[in-house]
Amino acid sequence: MCRVVPEGSDFAEGGREQMRGSFWGKKLVVDLTSGTHRVEEIPDSTAESYLGQKGLGARIIMEDVAPDTDPLSPENELVFSTGVMTGTIVSCSAKLAISAKSPLTGTITDGSVGGHAGAELKYAGYDVLVIKGRAPALSYIFLSPDRVEIRSAAALKGLGTFETDTKIRKELDDEDVKVLAIGPGGENQVLYACVSSERYRQLGRGGIGAVFGSKNLKAVAVRGWLDVTVPDIQACMETAAKFHEADGIFRDEYEIYDQGTPVLVNLSQEWGLLPTRNFQVGRFDEYENINGDSFKSVRKNKKACFSCGIACGNYVVDGDARVEGPEFETIAILGSNIGNGDRAKLIEMNSVCDDLGLDTISTGGVLAYMMEMTEKGVHDFGIRFGESEKALSFIHAIAHKEGIGADAAGGSKRMAEKYGGAEFTMQVKGQELPGYDPRGSWGMGIGYATANRGGCHMSAYPIEMEAWGPLDPFTFEGKAKLVADLQNTQAAKFSMGVCDFWPVASDTLAELFQVTFGGEWSGEKVEQAGERIFNLQRMYNVMVGFDNRHDTLPQRFYKELLKEGPPKDHPMTEEAFATVMQEYYAYRGWDEHGRPKPEKLTELEIEPALIQRYRTAAGL
């Protein structure tokens, strides 16, 4: 065991030098190759420009990780970043992001996870933790305000995330330690391996767990006890309380509390966009087995992340199966999308994926690809839609890379390169799609195609305004602007560390930022920061080699019509999609190849040195 007390004397009792509001301005950099670490300053100006969490992660990856880096090499980095408001009483503000270059897509990626680990990192005295290099043997990091230790994880090798959590807390003899761990999936570098936080919260997407594995990093355990301060605590409490009340997010009738995300099953079914049997159809006969009411009927209790008054989490127990979840994405992709209408089986699959450390969305997408390939006679993988028990054994095979699992561990896009059937891979940039068929809400298609981490529903959520709102879901008119604006707002909100489930206005975010970080903020300034962050991530992807050719959707969405419900008879053609993408680029100030124009980046006040590096790499 290597135990080192960080240099500097600011860990003395009573804290350290004054924070800038609730922002330490501190980055802990751990190099696993050399077993050393150091603390670096993060200037206030960086926080003002990139806010925190997602934005700060992107800024650090942009600076540190060359675009041609092999994502599974020691040169890739894991950047854990909190939001400025994390650790304060502002609800829903405790999310933690981990950014890296994704082994699944090759893009920049950032996953986000709730639970309590983000706040714990803040209480440990850091806004950001950067992990670089590769440990000589399987290890885990334990950090607290008075120590940074790289400890042996030899005894944890091959263990699931649940047992890893238990054993680390026992070894450290502290029930308050928060553990972010990978399972066999991450250790074996399955390209869509996830990271579990305190067992039941997952940072699912983009293969961050595989990057852990490539670094011989089994887990990060965090414990903090330092004060987080704000400029005026009374003003902070009052402002937070005012907006919690005004937005009604603590109320029982708030639907995300009542059912959690499974509330979306009925809506998706009604709108005929619930991904079913690999997105072949948009309605699932057995949806009532796996909808919000069904999961509510087996719910033991509600669970919240740190400082969250909503508590979207459902802890469910059905027979022997138990999980905190399942979230809507998991229900859609490991449920209807693989023809699985068995509630207990779905709970078990969710739990097994969490424990083995696999992203449920990509896992379901890969299974659905194999099922359709088998049914269409392209290649017999020995699994068909609805074969849930078999699916469970495939999930184990994927995590351990056994048999066909070794190929499936690379994701559907890579599988199709070997076995054919590219048309059955429901992915964008190699990342399998989440639970919304874009033919039922066309703006979601623009979001999928342009999300900086590949197929993803988090960059923008226009479905709320289309299928579930006032806008026509079956037109691209006005959608380029809509999606770009939503992406900017989301980028700002997530960079502030605020969860998606608080539908918060930018003006509100500005006021909350003011009472936590300090300074003068406006909704406009918040949105501009969001646009800056979105563009910064895009710059990185362009430097890697991504452009308009990659901003597309699976061919199925252009060529096959959904035959039931509202999307019926609304063809979303490839031509119309290409046209709206050009509209989108123009609105964003990008060229026709989807590359941000240097003058746009200057207007967004991105640092000249970064713009210069981008121009050189992109030949602009």
Added chain:
Amino acid sequence: MPLKFNLKDCTGCQLCQLACSASHDSVFNPVKARLKIVHDYRGNDIHIKAARCIFCKKCEDVCPVGAISNNGRWMNVDHDVCIGCGKCAETCPTGVIYLNDNKKSIICDLCGGEPKCVEWCPKGVISLKEVVSR
């Protein structure tokens, strides 16, 4: 008069602890709160435990200098008298008494009768009276 907890409805958000440290110490730090929510995993099941002052007054009995008293509703610590021996914290059956940075005993004072934890609990779990499960 101890705080009543309806733990069945507790979601483990710890806003109560944040409200407690903010109102007493002007900082956000759950470790400094006068109550504590713990997520307890048994097997793969999640249970939530809440440690808080149960008004047993054992701290008052054990204090060697008479710094701790009660008014029939909540405890009081006279920091001018407290010598920081820590006997109260050792004795506390729920483990929520601690010594602050100045080695003074910190015990729940119910915020003088209007507890901030009650005010901030988003799910109505904490009360000064018996609460009915929702």
